[in-house]
Amino acid sequence: MTVTLDHVTRSVDGIPAIRDVLLGPTLSGKTSIMRLLAGLDRxxxxxxxxDGKDVTGVDVRQRSVAMVYQQFINYPSFTVYENIASPLRVQGKPRAEIEKRVQEVAKLLKLEPYLERTPLQLxxxxxxxxxxxxALVKGAxxxxxxxxxxxLDYKLREELRTELPRIFEASGAIFVYATTEPSEALLLGGRTVCMWQGEVLQAGETSKVYRHPDTLRVAQVFSDPPLNIVGVKKSSGSVQYAGGVQAPASxxxxxxxxxTYRVGFRAHQIEVANGIAGRHAFQATVTVxxxxxxxxxxxxNREASNWVAVLHGVHEFPPGHVLDAVLDPNNVFVFDGSGRLVASPRSSSAVM
Structure with a gap:
C-alpha cells in the first residue's frame, strides 16, 4: 500500500500549517499530517x-487506519483483553477469531500475563x-x-523503543511514526521526513538525512543535544573562526x-584534548x-556561544574549568550564507 499527500495544505484559523509533501519539534505539523492521513481532518x-485512489472525502470509519497517541488511551473499565478485543467486536468478528487474534497480538506485545487486569493496574x-x-489487532x-x-519514563521508553522495530516487522502494516527525538528516527530506520513549522524540509532514507542534511535547519532538527554552531571565514588558505581562532584551511x-560560512558539529564531534595534530582547538569554559x-x-561556554560535548565514560569537570574543545576539520558540516550544506564529514562512521 502507498499513501500520498498530493500538494496538501492545511489551514488553521487561516494560517497555513502544512505545505506540500516525521521528525520535528513540537508544533512542526506532525500531528496535523497524522490527522489528515487518518481522515480526522480534511x-x-x-x-x-x-494506492493512487483519492480518499480525501472518505469517512474515517471507512478507512483501514489505526492510530496510537502519546496519551494512554484505553477503556478504564475494560480488562486488557477486552480493550484489545474491542475493535474486533465492533467489526462483528466471530468469538473464535477474536480469541485467536487477541492472543497473537498479546504475545507480540508481551501482554499475556496481564490480560485480566484493568488499565489502572498496569x-x-x-x-x-x-x-x-x-491498534494492531484491527489488521489496518x-x-x-x-x-x-x-x-513514558526513561526506562520504560528505552525498553519499548528497542522493541518497536520487531513489532513493526511482525505486523506487516505500513507505519507512520511521529517523534521529536532524532534517536528514535535513527533506531526505527526506514525513511524520515524532517519538518519545521508545517513545512517539509527534507525527506529520504533516515541515515542519509542524518549524515547529509540539506540545510542548517535540518541538521538542527536532527541533532540532540542541540547542534553546535560557529561562524568561520576562509581567506587565502586559512580559516578564522568567530572569536579569533585561526587555523590552516585543511x-x-x-x-x-x-x-563566510557557518560550521555545525554534533556533540560527539567535539574532542577534549590538547595538541592533537591537524585539529582546530578552542578554549572553552565548563558551565556544567x-x-x-x-x-x-x-x-x-565560548565567546557567548553555548556548546555541548558528549564524552564516553565518566568525566568530572568543575564549573569554571577551562579546557580545549577540539574539532577535526574533516568531521564538521559546513553551510553557506543561505544555510545550504556545502560540505559534510568524509567518514560516515564519524557522524553516527
Whole structure:
C-alpha cells in the first residue's frame, strides 16, 4: 500500500500549517499530517491518495487506519483483553477469531500475563502496549503513532523503543511514526521526513538525512543535544573562526571558495584534548557536566556561544574549568550564507 499527500495544505484559523509533501519539534505539523492521513481532518487544498485512489472525502470509519497517541488511551473499565478485543467486536468478528487474534497480538506485545487486569493496574509502558495492541489487532493497512513514547519514563521508553522495530516487522502494516527525538528516527530506520513549522524540509532514507542534511535547519532538527554552531571565514588558505581562532584551511575547508560560512558539529564531534595534530582547538569554559553513567555531557561556554560535548565514560569537570574543545576539520558540516550544506564529514562512521 502507498499513501500520498498530493500538494496538501492545511489551514488553521487561516494560517497555513502544512505545505506540500516525521521528525520535528513540537508544533512542526506532525500531528496535523497524522490527522489528515487518518481522515480526522480534511486538507484545505490538495488530496490524500491511497494506492493512487483519492480518499480525501472518505469517512474515517471507512478507512483501514489505526492510530496510537502519546496519551494512554484505553477503556478504564475494560480488562486488557477486552480493550484489545474491542475493535474486533465492533467489526462483528466471530468469538473464535477474536480469541485467536487477541492472543497473537498479546504475545507480540508481551501482554499475556496481564490480560485480566484493568488499565489502572498496569504500568505506563503496559498501558501503551495495550493501546498499540488494540491498534494492531484491527489488521489496518496503515498504523499512525503520534509520539507514543513521550509520556513514558526513561526506562520504560528505552525498553519499548528497542522493541518497536520487531513489532513493526511482525505486523506487516505500513507505519507512520511521529517523534521529536532524532534517536528514535535513527533506531526505527526506514525513511524520515524532517519538518519545521508545517513545512517539509527534507525527506529520504533516515541515515542519509542524518549524515547529509540539506540545510542548517535540518541538521538542527536532527541533532540532540542541540547542534553546535560557529561562524568561520576562509581567506587565502586559512580559516578564522568567530572569536579569533585561526587555523590552516585543511580538511573540508580546503575545497571551499573564499567566503563566510557557518560550521555545525554534533556533540560527539567535539574532542577534549590538547595538541592533537591537524585539529582546530578552542578554549572553552565548563558551565556544567551531566554524567549519565556511560557518557558525560559537558556544557561549554565560548565567546557567548553555548556548546555541548558528549564524552564516553565518566568525566568530572568543575564549573569554571577551562579546557580545549577540539574539532577535526574533516568531521564538521559546513553551510553557506543561505544555510545550504556545502560540505559534510568524509567518514560516515564519524557522524553516527
Amino acid at each position: 486538507p484545505t487544498t490538495g488530496r490524500v491518495l491511497v 504500568s505506563g509502558g503496559q498501558q501503551q502496549r495495550t493501546a498499540i495492541a488494540r 493497512d496503515l498504523v499512525l503513532l503520534d509520539e507514543p513514547l513521550a509520556n 580538511g573540508l575547508y580546503a575545497g571551499l571558495a573564499d567566503g 557536566t551531566e554524567i549519565t553513567g556511560s557518557e558525560s555531557f559537558v556544557h561549554l
